[in-house]
Amino acid sequence: MAVDPVSGSSDTAAASGIYVTQPTRTPSQSLDSEAFMKLLVTQLQNQDPSSPLDTNQMIAQTTQLAMMEKMTSMDSTNTENFALQMRMAAANLVGHTVNYLDKDGATKSGLATSVSYEGSVPVVTVGDQKIPLDSISGVVSPAPATTV
Template identity: 60%
Template sequence: MPVDPVTSAPGAGLYTTAAVRTPKQTMDGEVFMSLLVTQLRNQDPSSPMDTNQMISQTTQLAMMEQMTDLTRTNQENFALQMRTAAAALLGRTASYVDADGNAVTGTVSAVSYTGTVPTVTIGGQEIVLDALTGVGAAGS
Protein backbone atom coordinates (compact mmCIF):
# COMPACT_ATOMS: atom_id res chain seq x y z
CA MET A 1 0.00 0.00 0.00
CA PRO A 2 1.65 3.30 -1.12
CA VAL A 3 1.83 6.21 1.33
CA ASP A 4 1.26 9.72 0.00
CA PRO A 5 3.26 12.65 1.44
CA VAL A 6 1.41 14.83 3.93
CA THR A 7 0.78 18.33 2.66
CA SER A 8 -1.37 21.17 3.87
CA ALA A 9 -2.35 22.23 0.35
CA PRO A 10 -1.85 20.82 -3.13
CA GLY A 11 1.81 21.28 -4.08
CA ALA A 12 2.78 22.72 -0.68
CA GLY A 13 5.07 20.00 0.63
CA LEU A 14 7.97 20.47 2.98
CA TYR A 15 10.55 20.76 0.20
CA THR A 16 8.63 22.51 -2.57
CA THR A 17 11.00 25.43 -3.08
CA ALA A 18 14.74 25.23 -3.23
CA ALA A 19 16.71 27.67 -1.14
CA VAL A 20 18.29 30.34 -3.29
CA ARG A 21 21.62 31.76 -2.21
CA THR A 22 22.64 35.04 -3.75
CA PRO A 23 26.40 35.53 -3.75
CA LYS A 24 27.86 38.54 -1.99
CA GLN A 25 29.26 41.19 -4.27
CA THR A 26 31.49 42.80 -1.65
CA MET A 27 34.03 41.52 0.81
CA ASP A 28 33.13 42.35 4.38
CA GLY A 29 34.13 41.20 7.86
CA GLU A 30 31.74 38.27 7.70
CA VAL A 31 33.45 36.89 4.59
CA PHE A 32 36.94 37.20 6.08
CA MET A 33 35.83 35.65 9.38
CA SER A 34 34.25 32.76 7.48
CA LEU A 35 37.49 32.22 5.56
CA LEU A 36 39.52 32.24 8.78
CA VAL A 37 37.18 29.74 10.49
CA THR A 38 37.25 27.47 7.42
CA GLN A 39 41.03 27.65 7.38
CA LEU A 40 41.18 26.70 11.07
CA ARG A 41 38.72 23.82 10.59
CA ASN A 42 40.65 22.36 7.69
CA GLN A 43 44.18 22.76 8.96
CA ASP A 44 46.48 19.79 9.32
CA PRO A 45 46.62 18.80 13.03
CA SER A 46 50.24 17.71 12.67
CA SER A 47 51.25 21.22 11.50
CA PRO A 48 48.79 23.79 12.85
CA MET A 49 48.63 27.38 11.65
CA ASP A 50 51.44 29.61 12.80
CA THR A 51 50.21 31.99 15.55
CA ASN A 52 51.95 34.92 13.84
CA GLN A 53 49.99 34.16 10.68
CA MET A 54 46.75 33.95 12.66
CA ILE A 55 47.44 37.28 14.41
CA SER A 56 48.29 38.83 11.05
CA GLN A 57 45.00 37.67 9.54
CA THR A 58 43.04 38.90 12.56
CA THR A 59 44.77 42.28 12.27
CA GLN A 60 43.91 42.45 8.58
CA LEU A 61 40.28 41.71 9.43
CA ALA A 62 40.23 44.54 12.00
CA MET A 63 41.85 46.93 9.52
CA MET A 64 39.33 46.02 6.84
CA GLU A 65 36.43 46.68 9.22
CA GLN A 66 37.92 50.07 10.16
CA MET A 67 38.33 50.98 6.48
CA THR A 68 34.69 50.00 5.86
CA ASP A 69 33.57 52.23 8.74
CA LEU A 70 35.73 55.08 7.44
CA THR A 71 34.23 54.75 3.97
CA ARG A 72 30.70 54.81 5.40
CA THR A 73 31.55 57.91 7.47
CA ASN A 74 33.01 59.66 4.41
CA GLN A 75 29.87 58.91 2.38
CA GLU A 76 27.66 60.31 5.15
CA ASN A 77 29.90 63.39 5.39
CA PHE A 78 29.70 63.97 1.64
CA ALA A 79 25.89 63.67 1.70
CA LEU A 80 25.74 66.19 4.55
CA GLN A 81 28.00 68.61 2.65
CA MET A 82 25.74 68.37 -0.42
CA ARG A 83 22.68 69.11 1.73
CA THR A 84 24.40 72.08 3.33
CA ALA A 85 25.52 73.42 -0.06
CA ALA A 86 22.01 73.06 -1.47
CA ALA A 87 20.46 74.87 1.50
CA ALA A 88 22.97 77.72 1.11
CA LEU A 89 21.71 78.30 -2.45
CA LEU A 90 18.22 79.40 -1.35
CA GLY A 91 17.56 82.92 -2.66
CA ARG A 92 20.74 82.93 -4.78
CA THR A 93 20.98 83.03 -8.54
CA ALA A 94 22.04 79.77 -10.16
CA SER A 95 22.39 78.59 -13.73
CA TYR A 96 22.16 75.24 -15.51
CA VAL A 97 21.90 73.84 -19.04
CA ASP A 98 18.44 72.55 -19.95
CA ALA A 99 17.60 69.51 -22.10
CA ASP A 100 17.77 71.61 -25.30
CA GLY A 101 21.29 72.80 -24.47
CA ASN A 102 20.23 76.32 -23.52
CA ALA A 103 21.78 78.10 -20.53
CA VAL A 104 19.08 78.97 -17.98
CA THR A 105 19.58 81.33 -15.05
CA GLY A 106 17.17 81.94 -12.21
CA THR A 107 16.73 82.27 -8.47
CA VAL A 108 16.74 79.15 -6.31
CA SER A 109 13.33 79.06 -4.64
CA ALA A 110 13.30 75.64 -2.97
CA VAL A 111 15.52 72.70 -2.03
CA SER A 112 14.49 69.04 -1.88
CA TYR A 113 16.34 66.20 -0.18
CA THR A 114 14.11 63.34 -1.38
CA GLY A 115 16.67 61.78 -3.75
CA THR A 116 20.24 60.69 -3.25
CA VAL A 117 21.41 64.05 -4.62
CA PRO A 118 19.61 67.20 -3.40
CA THR A 119 17.58 69.12 -5.99
CA VAL A 120 17.03 72.87 -6.22
CA THR A 121 14.02 74.53 -7.82
CA ILE A 122 14.79 77.27 -10.35
CA GLY A 123 11.86 78.81 -12.21
CA GLY A 124 9.63 75.86 -11.38
CA GLN A 125 12.18 73.30 -12.66
CA GLU A 126 13.79 70.84 -10.26
CA ILE A 127 17.52 70.58 -11.01
CA VAL A 128 19.91 68.15 -9.32
CA LEU A 129 22.64 69.95 -7.42
CA ASP A 130 25.50 68.54 -9.46
CA ALA A 131 23.90 69.76 -12.73
CA LEU A 132 24.31 73.43 -11.80
CA THR A 133 26.84 75.25 -13.93
CA GLY A 134 27.15 78.44 -11.89
CA VAL A 135 26.02 80.32 -8.81
CA GLY A 136 25.75 84.07 -8.35
CA ALA A 137 24.96 86.46 -5.53
CA ALA A 138 21.45 86.73 -4.13
CA GLY A 139 19.07 88.37 -6.59
CA SER A 140 21.73 89.26 -9.19
Template identity: 60%
Template sequence: MPTDSVTPVAATGMYTTPPTRAPKQTMDGEMFMHLLVTQLQNQDPSSPMDTNQMISQSTQLAMMESIATMTTTSEENFSLQMRGVAAALVGQQVSYYGQDGALITGTATSVSYAGPVPQVIVDGKEIPLDLIAGINAATPGDPGSGDDGAPSSGGSGTDGAGTGATGTSGGAA
Protein backbone atom coordinates in the same frame (compact mmCIF):
# COMPACT_ATOMS: atom_id res chain seq x y z
CA MET B 1 -18.39 14.90 21.88
CA PRO B 2 -16.80 12.99 19.01
CA THR B 3 -13.45 14.10 17.65
CA ASP B 4 -12.67 14.18 13.96
CA SER B 5 -9.53 12.55 12.77
CA VAL B 6 -6.99 14.65 10.94
CA THR B 7 -5.74 13.30 7.67
CA PRO B 8 -2.02 13.69 7.09
CA VAL B 9 -0.97 16.05 4.33
CA ALA B 10 1.95 15.12 2.13
CA ALA B 11 4.85 17.57 1.91
CA THR B 12 4.68 19.59 -1.27
CA GLY B 13 8.37 20.12 -1.66
CA MET B 14 8.56 23.32 0.32
CA TYR B 15 11.45 22.07 2.43
CA THR B 16 12.63 19.15 0.36
CA THR B 17 15.64 20.97 -1.12
CA PRO B 18 18.08 22.97 0.94
CA PRO B 19 17.90 26.71 0.32
CA THR B 20 20.61 28.07 -1.93
CA ARG B 21 22.58 31.08 -0.87
CA ALA B 22 23.26 33.86 -3.31
CA PRO B 23 27.01 34.46 -3.57
CA LYS B 24 28.27 37.71 -2.07
CA GLN B 25 29.89 40.16 -4.40
CA THR B 26 31.75 42.10 -1.70
CA MET B 27 34.36 41.14 0.83
CA ASP B 28 33.28 41.96 4.37
CA GLY B 29 34.16 40.93 7.91
CA GLU B 30 31.66 38.07 7.90
CA MET B 31 33.19 36.54 4.78
CA PHE B 32 36.71 36.92 6.18
CA MET B 33 35.74 35.22 9.46
CA HIS B 34 34.05 32.42 7.53
CA LEU B 35 37.25 31.84 5.55
CA LEU B 36 39.37 31.88 8.72
CA VAL B 37 37.10 29.37 10.49
CA THR B 38 37.08 27.11 7.41
CA GLN B 39 40.86 27.30 7.27
CA LEU B 40 41.15 26.35 10.96
CA GLN B 41 38.70 23.45 10.57
CA ASN B 42 40.56 22.02 7.59
CA GLN B 43 44.13 22.50 8.72
CA ASP B 44 46.55 19.61 8.92
CA PRO B 45 46.84 18.47 12.57
CA SER B 46 50.50 17.58 12.07
CA SER B 47 51.35 21.16 11.04
CA PRO B 48 48.93 23.62 12.62
CA MET B 49 48.61 27.22 11.51
CA ASP B 50 51.37 29.54 12.62
CA THR B 51 50.20 31.92 15.38
CA ASN B 52 51.92 34.83 13.64
CA GLN B 53 49.83 34.14 10.56
CA MET B 54 46.66 34.04 12.64
CA ILE B 55 47.48 37.34 14.35
CA SER B 56 48.30 38.88 10.97
CA GLN B 57 44.97 37.77 9.54
CA SER B 58 43.09 39.06 12.59
CA THR B 59 44.85 42.41 12.21
CA GLN B 60 43.90 42.53 8.54
CA LEU B 61 40.28 41.87 9.51
CA ALA B 62 40.32 44.73 12.01
CA MET B 63 41.90 47.07 9.45
CA MET B 64 39.34 46.10 6.81
CA GLU B 65 36.46 46.79 9.21
CA SER B 66 37.99 50.16 10.16
CA ILE B 67 38.32 51.14 6.51
CA ALA B 68 34.71 50.11 5.87
CA THR B 69 33.59 52.27 8.81
CA MET B 70 35.66 55.22 7.54
CA THR B 71 34.14 54.82 4.07
CA THR B 72 30.63 54.91 5.49
CA THR B 73 31.46 57.97 7.60
CA SER B 74 33.00 59.71 4.60
CA GLU B 75 29.90 59.05 2.48
CA GLU B 76 27.66 60.42 5.25
CA ASN B 77 29.83 63.55 5.55
CA PHE B 78 29.67 64.11 1.79
CA SER B 79 25.89 63.78 1.89
CA LEU B 80 25.67 66.34 4.70
CA GLN B 81 27.94 68.72 2.78
CA MET B 82 25.70 68.45 -0.29
CA ARG B 83 22.66 69.24 1.85
CA GLY B 84 24.37 72.29 3.34
CA VAL B 85 25.43 73.60 -0.06
CA ALA B 86 21.94 73.07 -1.46
CA ALA B 87 20.36 74.90 1.47
CA ALA B 88 22.74 77.84 0.97
CA LEU B 89 21.47 78.25 -2.60
CA VAL B 90 17.93 79.15 -1.52
CA GLY B 91 17.25 82.76 -2.54
CA GLN B 92 20.28 82.89 -4.87
CA GLN B 93 20.34 83.37 -8.64
CA VAL B 94 21.66 80.10 -10.07
CA SER B 95 22.43 78.88 -13.58
CA TYR B 96 22.05 75.41 -15.04
CA TYR B 97 22.05 73.87 -18.51
CA GLY B 98 18.70 72.80 -19.89
CA GLN B 99 18.09 69.69 -21.98
CA ASP B 100 18.75 71.67 -25.15
CA GLY B 101 22.14 72.83 -23.83
CA ALA B 102 21.06 76.43 -23.25
CA LEU B 103 22.13 78.15 -20.04
CA ILE B 104 19.09 78.88 -17.88
CA THR B 105 19.17 81.30 -14.96
CA GLY B 106 16.61 81.46 -12.18
CA THR B 107 16.08 81.90 -8.46
CA ALA B 108 16.43 78.90 -6.18
CA THR B 109 13.29 78.91 -4.04
CA SER B 110 13.59 75.67 -2.04
CA VAL B 111 15.43 72.35 -1.73
CA SER B 112 14.19 68.76 -1.63
CA TYR B 113 16.21 66.06 0.14
CA ALA B 114 14.03 63.14 -1.04
CA GLY B 115 16.69 61.45 -3.18
CA PRO B 116 20.40 60.75 -2.79
CA VAL B 117 21.26 64.06 -4.50
CA PRO B 118 19.44 67.17 -3.21
CA GLN B 119 17.05 68.74 -5.71
CA VAL B 120 17.15 72.54 -5.94
CA ILE B 121 13.82 74.05 -6.96
CA VAL B 122 14.58 76.80 -9.50
CA ASP B 123 11.54 78.71 -10.74
CA GLY B 124 9.33 75.67 -10.08
CA LYS B 125 11.62 73.07 -11.71
CA GLU B 126 13.56 70.45 -9.74
CA ILE B 127 17.23 70.61 -10.70
CA PRO B 128 19.73 68.12 -9.17
CA LEU B 129 22.44 69.91 -7.21
CA ASP B 130 25.19 68.42 -9.35
CA LEU B 131 23.68 70.05 -12.47
CA ILE B 132 23.89 73.59 -11.07
CA ALA B 133 26.49 75.30 -13.26
CA GLY B 134 26.99 78.46 -11.25
CA ILE B 135 25.78 81.04 -8.79
CA ASN B 136 25.30 84.54 -10.17
CA ALA B 137 26.42 87.59 -8.22
CA ALA B 138 23.64 89.91 -7.17
CA THR B 139 23.34 92.96 -9.39
CA PRO B 140 22.62 96.44 -7.97
CA GLY B 141 18.94 96.95 -7.43
CA ASP B 142 18.13 93.24 -7.07
CA PRO B 143 15.58 92.60 -4.33
CA GLY B 144 17.25 90.95 -1.38
CA SER B 145 20.74 92.08 -2.34
CA GLY B 146 20.75 94.87 0.24
CA ASP B 147 21.73 97.37 -2.48
CA ASP B 148 19.14 99.80 -3.83
CA GLY B 149 21.46 101.12 -6.52
CA ALA B 150 22.15 104.38 -4.63
CA PRO B 151 25.70 105.36 -3.70
CA SER B 152 26.68 104.44 -0.18
CA SER B 153 26.58 107.05 2.55
CA GLY B 154 30.01 106.15 3.93
CA GLY B 155 32.47 108.91 4.79
CA SER B 156 35.01 110.21 2.32
CA GLY B 157 37.75 111.17 4.75
CA THR B 158 37.04 114.91 4.65
CA ASP B 159 33.91 116.84 5.45
CA GLY B 160 34.43 119.48 2.80
CA ALA B 161 35.48 122.12 5.34
CA GLY B 162 39.15 121.25 5.45
CA THR B 163 38.84 118.76 8.30
CA GLY B 164 40.88 115.60 7.71
CA ALA B 165 39.99 112.10 8.77
CA THR B 166 41.64 112.70 12.14
CA GLY B 167 39.45 115.68 12.92
CA THR B 168 42.25 118.30 12.93
CA SER B 169 41.78 121.65 11.26
CA GLY B 170 43.55 122.40 8.04
CA GLY B 171 44.55 125.88 9.36
CA ALA B 172 47.91 127.11 10.77
CA ALA B 173 48.96 126.02 14.21
Protein backbone atom coordinates in the same frame (compact mmCIF):
# COMPACT_ATOMS: atom_id res chain seq x y z
CA MET C 1 -11.37 11.66 18.52
CA ALA C 2 -10.63 10.82 14.89
CA VAL C 3 -7.11 11.02 13.48
CA ASP C 4 -6.48 11.75 9.80
CA PRO C 5 -4.14 9.35 8.04
CA VAL C 6 -0.74 10.62 6.90
CA SER C 7 0.35 9.77 3.38
CA GLY C 8 3.77 8.22 3.09
CA SER C 9 4.49 9.19 -0.49
CA SER C 10 7.57 11.40 -0.76
CA ASP C 11 6.46 12.73 -4.17
CA THR C 12 3.27 14.11 -2.64
CA ALA C 13 5.19 15.65 0.24
CA ALA C 14 7.64 17.29 -2.13
CA ALA C 15 4.89 18.67 -4.34
CA SER C 16 2.79 20.02 -1.48
CA GLY C 17 5.64 20.94 0.88
CA ILE C 18 6.94 24.31 1.89
CA TYR C 19 8.87 24.89 -1.31
CA VAL C 20 7.01 24.74 -4.59
CA THR C 21 10.26 25.63 -6.34
CA GLN C 22 13.70 24.99 -4.98
CA PRO C 23 15.15 28.05 -3.19
CA THR C 24 18.08 29.62 -4.96
CA ARG C 25 21.14 30.94 -3.19
CA THR C 26 22.78 34.07 -4.50
CA PRO C 27 26.48 34.08 -3.63
CA SER C 28 27.95 37.11 -1.92
CA GLN C 29 30.34 39.11 -4.05
CA SER C 30 32.29 40.60 -1.14
CA LEU C 31 34.21 39.30 1.83
CA ASP C 32 32.97 40.66 5.13
CA SER C 33 34.00 39.89 8.67
CA GLU C 34 31.52 37.01 8.89
CA ALA C 35 33.01 35.30 5.83
CA PHE C 36 36.52 35.85 7.19
CA MET C 37 35.60 34.28 10.53
CA LYS C 38 34.04 31.26 8.78
CA LEU C 39 37.22 30.79 6.76
CA LEU C 40 39.39 31.11 9.88
CA VAL C 41 37.29 28.59 11.85
CA THR C 42 37.34 26.15 8.91
CA GLN C 43 41.10 26.58 8.63
CA LEU C 44 41.54 25.85 12.35
CA GLN C 45 39.24 22.79 12.19
CA ASN C 46 41.08 21.28 9.24
CA GLN C 47 44.66 22.06 10.19
CA ASP C 48 47.27 19.35 10.39
CA PRO C 49 47.95 18.56 14.09
CA SER C 50 51.59 17.87 13.33
CA SER C 51 52.04 21.38 11.90
CA PRO C 52 49.65 23.80 13.61
CA LEU C 53 48.80 27.24 12.24
CA ASP C 54 51.53 29.80 12.62
CA THR C 55 50.47 32.37 15.26
CA ASN C 56 52.20 35.17 13.32
CA GLN C 57 50.10 34.31 10.28
CA MET C 58 46.92 34.29 12.39
CA ILE C 59 47.76 37.70 13.88
CA ALA C 60 48.44 39.07 10.39
CA GLN C 61 45.10 37.78 9.13
CA THR C 62 43.27 39.23 12.14
CA THR C 63 44.99 42.57 11.56
CA GLN C 64 43.93 42.49 7.91
CA LEU C 65 40.34 41.87 9.02
CA ALA C 66 40.45 44.82 11.42
CA MET C 67 41.89 47.05 8.70
CA MET C 68 39.18 45.95 6.26
CA GLU C 69 36.45 46.75 8.79
CA LYS C 70 37.93 50.19 9.47
CA MET C 71 38.19 50.96 5.76
CA THR C 72 34.55 49.92 5.28
CA SER C 73 33.59 52.18 8.16
CA MET C 74 35.58 55.07 6.66
CA ASP C 75 33.89 54.53 3.29
CA SER C 76 30.42 54.81 4.80
CA THR C 77 31.50 57.87 6.81
CA ASN C 78 32.85 59.51 3.64
CA THR C 79 29.59 58.79 1.83
CA GLU C 80 27.62 60.39 4.67
CA ASN C 81 29.96 63.41 4.68
CA PHE C 82 29.55 63.87 0.93
CA ALA C 83 25.75 63.76 1.26
CA LEU C 84 25.91 66.37 4.04
CA GLN C 85 28.15 68.61 1.93
CA MET C 86 25.70 68.40 -0.98
CA ARG C 87 22.84 69.39 1.34
CA MET C 88 24.79 72.33 2.72
CA ALA C 89 25.80 73.49 -0.76
CA ALA C 90 22.20 73.31 -1.96
CA ALA C 91 20.91 75.21 1.08
CA ASN C 92 23.47 77.97 0.48
CA LEU C 93 22.05 78.53 -3.02
CA VAL C 94 18.70 79.81 -1.75
CA GLY C 95 18.40 83.51 -2.49
CA HIS C 96 21.15 83.42 -5.13
CA THR C 97 20.82 83.57 -8.89
CA VAL C 98 21.93 80.25 -10.37
CA ASN C 99 22.81 79.17 -13.89
CA TYR C 100 21.73 75.72 -15.04
CA LEU C 101 21.35 73.62 -18.15
CA ASP C 102 17.79 72.85 -19.21
CA LYS C 103 16.62 69.68 -20.97
CA ASP C 104 17.67 71.05 -24.37
CA GLY C 105 21.19 71.92 -23.17
CA ALA C 106 20.56 75.68 -23.13
CA THR C 107 21.96 77.71 -20.23
CA LYS C 108 19.28 79.43 -18.18
CA SER C 109 19.35 81.37 -14.96
CA GLY C 110 16.96 82.26 -12.18
CA LEU C 111 16.57 82.85 -8.47
CA ALA C 112 16.85 79.76 -6.26
CA THR C 113 13.88 79.87 -3.90
CA SER C 114 13.90 76.50 -2.12
CA VAL C 115 15.65 73.14 -1.81
CA SER C 116 14.23 69.63 -1.53
CA TYR C 117 16.18 66.75 0.02
CA GLU C 118 13.78 63.94 -0.91
CA GLY C 119 16.09 62.16 -3.38
CA SER C 120 19.73 61.19 -3.23
CA VAL C 121 20.69 64.49 -4.91
CA PRO C 122 19.20 67.74 -3.54
CA VAL C 123 16.80 69.50 -5.91
CA VAL C 124 16.83 73.32 -6.12
CA THR C 125 13.66 75.14 -7.13
CA VAL C 126 14.31 77.95 -9.64
CA GLY C 127 11.08 79.64 -10.62
CA ASP C 128 8.77 76.77 -11.55
CA GLN C 129 11.68 74.44 -12.46
CA LYS C 130 13.09 71.69 -10.25
CA ILE C 131 16.85 71.54 -10.92
CA PRO C 132 19.11 68.76 -9.51
CA LEU C 133 22.12 70.20 -7.71
CA ASP C 134 24.53 68.56 -10.14
CA SER C 135 22.89 70.40 -13.08
CA ILE C 136 23.68 73.83 -11.65
CA SER C 137 26.67 75.31 -13.46
CA GLY C 138 27.09 78.67 -11.74
CA VAL C 139 26.02 80.92 -8.87
CA VAL C 140 25.79 84.70 -8.72
CA SER C 141 25.79 86.42 -5.34
CA PRO C 142 22.79 88.64 -4.68
CA ALA C 143 23.41 92.34 -5.20
CA PRO C 144 24.03 94.15 -1.92
CA ALA C 145 21.16 96.33 -0.78
CA THR C 146 21.84 100.01 -1.41
CA THR C 147 20.60 102.67 0.92
CA VAL C 148 19.98 106.20 -0.31
